[in-house]
Amino acid sequence: MWDEYLPDELDARTRYQLLTSLVVPRPIGWLGTRSRERGDNLAPFSYFAAVSASPMLVSVSIGHRVDRPKDSLANIRETGVFTVNVVDVEHLDAMNTTSARAPHGVDEFELAGLEKAEATRIDAPYVADAPAMFECRLEREVDLGDAPNTLVLGRVVGVRVRATLGRLPGTEFVDTEELRPVGRLWGPAYMMPGDIVTRERPD
Ligand SMILES: Cc1cc2nc3c(=O)[nH]c(=O)nc-3n(C[C@H](O)[C@H](O)[C@H](O)COP(=O)(O)O)c2cc1C
Numbered sequence: 001m002w003d004e005y006l007p008d009e010l011d012a013r014t015r016y017q018l019l020t021s022l023v024v025p026r027p028i029g030w031l032g033t034r035s036r037e038r039g040d041n042l043a044p045f046s047y048f049a050a051v052s053a054s055p056m057l058v059s060v061s062i063g064h065r066v067d068r069p070k071d072s073l074a075n076i077r078e079t080g081v082f083t084v085n086v087v088d089v090e091h092l093d094a095m096n097t098t099s100a101r102a103p104h105g106v107d108e109f110e111l112a113g114l115e116k117a118e119a120t121r122i123d124a125p126y127v128a129d130a131p132a133m134f135e136c137r138l139e140r141e142v143d144l145g146d147a148p149n150t151l152v153l154g155r156v157v158g159v160r161v162r163a164t165l166g167r168l169p170g171t172e173f174v175d176t177e178e179l180r181p182v183g184r185l186w187g188p189a190y191m192m193p194g195d196i197v198t199r200e201r202p203d
Contacts, residue, residue, distance in 0.1 A: 020186050020187075021185065024183070026047070026183060027050075027184075028087040028095065029084045030045075030086070030087050030095055030127065031076075032119075032127065033083075034075055034125060035078050038071060038104050038105050042127070043070070043108060044098060044099050045062060051153065055155055058134060058136065058154045059154070060084075060152050061144070062076075063148050063149050076138055081135070082154060083133055083134065085133050086131050086133065086179065088130070088131045089192060089193065094113070095112075097111060098111065109127070114127050114128070115129060119158065120135070121135045121158040122136070131165060131179055131180075132159070132179070134154075134159055135158035137155050138153075138154060139153040165178050166178045
């Protein structure tokens with residue numbers, strides 16, 4: 001027995017509820033951006049994914065407000081760059097604070113009491129004590145038609161990992177138990193780090 005849904009016949013809220021409770025857990029891209037007029041900005045996005053390692057690309061889908069794009073997208077369009085900060089357990093509440101619909105010109109780093117640092121390869125801010133961070137240049141913007149979202153592809157031009165974070169022996173795989181990433185579920189729900197199991201791939 002199945003409950004079946006046809007996306008074109010659903011209202012936007014139901015589509016959102018189905019998609020975001022079934023595509024789980026989602027990593028959170030915590031975007032640091034800058035505007036000459038509006039200052040610095042920090043906001044979380046869980047329509048976020050790793051797209052390709054060579055070239056190294058990430059994607060983030062950013063919504064629009066009724067009359068204008070969200071500040072993160074406006075800033076990426078203005079500067080062509082952004083940082084993606086990894087959200088760990090310690091930063092869950094600060095990350096949530098930065099999702100507030102803050103007025104133009106409010107610096108969410110200050111709002112959440114976060115220390116800000118300057119990326120070295122691009123002109124953008126990042127969360128100084130995030131466990132890891134990607135420096136990205138806008139590779140391409142993809143118009144999603146009627147959707148109130150714009151897909152941003154970012155080319156990673158620098159990766160910063162906290163030096164004390166362990167790597168799996170003989171590799172640069174960052175130890176997930178030490179990274180302690182948070183995953184987004186639906187609405188206000190998150191998934192905390194849990195058991196890790198491994199399965200060798202068949203030949
Ligand atoms: C965990 C989390 C994930 C979010 N993911 C998205 C997302 O993928 N796309 C989006 O448009 N908004 C998302 N939001 C909402 C934005 O963070 C929020 O609209 C924020 O105010 C945007 O900030 P800005 O206008 O400064 O860019 C998310 C919020 C939270 C708390």
